Amino acid sequence: MEELKIFAPATVANLSCGFDVLGCCLDSVGDEMLIRKNDLNEVRITKITGQDLPLNADENVAGVAVKALLKELDSNEGFDIEINKKIKPGSGIGSSAASSAGAVFAVNKLLGEPFQKKDLISFAMQGELLASGNAHADNVAPALLGGFNLVRSYCPLEVLSLPVPSDLRVVVLHPLIEIKTKDSRSIIKQNVSLKSAINQWGNLGAFVSALYTEDYELLGRSLQDEIVEPVRSILIPYFRELDELVTENGALGFGISGSGPSVYALCRGDENAEKVKKSIQAFYSKKDIDFELHLSAINEKGVKIL
């Protein structure tokens, strides 16, 4: 096998109650990547379409992630990476994670799978470090593993796969304003009240329980965030109105996707998800902001070979 074409999925991290530890993988939104061995002992980003991103491998998240993998193997294999970027950078649905995760997934395959999928997370995190100044795993883990993932511990890294209730759908609104993850992180307070933290871990525990019991209503009630959302939501146009709107239309819960500006609504079933999507479409079309709107099931596989 000399080359591989893959689908590198978008992801929704944090999911309100799980800042920096929780994420899930989307099915219908993602990049396409072509990764090919070369004879140059060099990692090259040979082509990027769809977005204007660095071709220098040391400045590109995919390049950095692949180099971290090769370094661990002490390998001087070379690879050419082509990225057809469909997820906009700064969208809050794991644009950098898709490139990092997709690249290390493909390179690992082309090398005969020296690593298990879970082992690839730490390499992909190097891409996140480049993109946001923080090596978080809550996008790259679901991009690689699929489904819902929980980061139990960062040091040592331990990521759990959680069950996926089959009727779950995600509607994502991406208002086309850019918020850099770096900036969005910088406004978060580094100290939180114990009371808020207690509420947060109560909700996260309940969210995990609801995934196992397929309790959709409980899932919805658990999507609370009094730590990050109150600060970050200020940057997102019409956040409160959207929250009310999707709640009125029967969504289970609503919150910020990753560091925003994308927002997500969890819904039960296609019918409700369509209804919620249409309500957002109608509301946001009247505003003076361009936007993209996605409806997706949960992708239980993560990166896929095309």
Next chain:
Amino acid sequence: MEELKIFAPATVANLSCGFDVLGCCLDSVGDEMLIRKNDLNEVRITKITGQDLPLNADENVAGVAVKALLKELDSNEGFDIEINKKIKPGSGIGSSAASSAGAVFAVNKLLGEPFQKKDLISFAMQGELLASGNAHADNVAPALLGGFNLVRSYCPLEVLSLPVPSDLRVVVLHPLIEIKTKDSRSIIKQNVSLKSAINQWGNLGAFVSALYTEDYELLGRSLQDEIVEPVRSILIPYFRELDELVTENGALGFGISGSGPSVYALCRGDENAEKVKKSIQAFYSKKDIDFELHLSAINEKGVKIL
């Protein structure tokens, strides 16, 4: 039915990663209570053996909890409450919760069960408010419901029952020094670092997952607490040495029970629990502190009728 004799179980709250939201119910440690209707339209604490506690119903957690229940019903029924107190107050294994939970459980039964068990939690919490100045639910909920319980939300109150891996055993050491919950709460900082909070909710989520998957090793790894334990453990003699000791002897995890001074070790199976118990016995016998030592399965029923 005019009177009821019950077993009111001890409980382990917090369980390291779940401060104020997580607790479990013990099987072999608890009070006995006798509750009897009287014709006096009055709630009376008629007898307390085993400990020196207030007989004035307004100063006794059982009295206060029962009065809260009767007030909600707008009832002027009278009850006599006898408590054979086997759980020492200030032990950290839910002494006040056992009395509060036991009393409201029995009175509810004697009144023909106007409330479901879950509805009794908020009445029993009034006893906790009296005892510690804080109406926490992480002892009264498991005392009433049995098993593992998670408080998703305090306002409105929502308590979840979580599954119980059948081989789980709890070893509890109670060094006979008294730490009042009130004092033990007062030393906790009201602000925590976001980083520690993230670690805490990652671990709590993993703990919940491990209960569903019966992953004993993961349960053990999740029993981390970098928020409360570093402060409270200072008050507990030989805390670090005990942690090392039980870990060496194969315990899954170790931490402070409730507000201490009791500490708990989670173990897999009777054999390991016995080994851990013996190791603590041998170690603490050489110290100049009286102590009690318990080994218990998880009580899945909560308060029991005798």
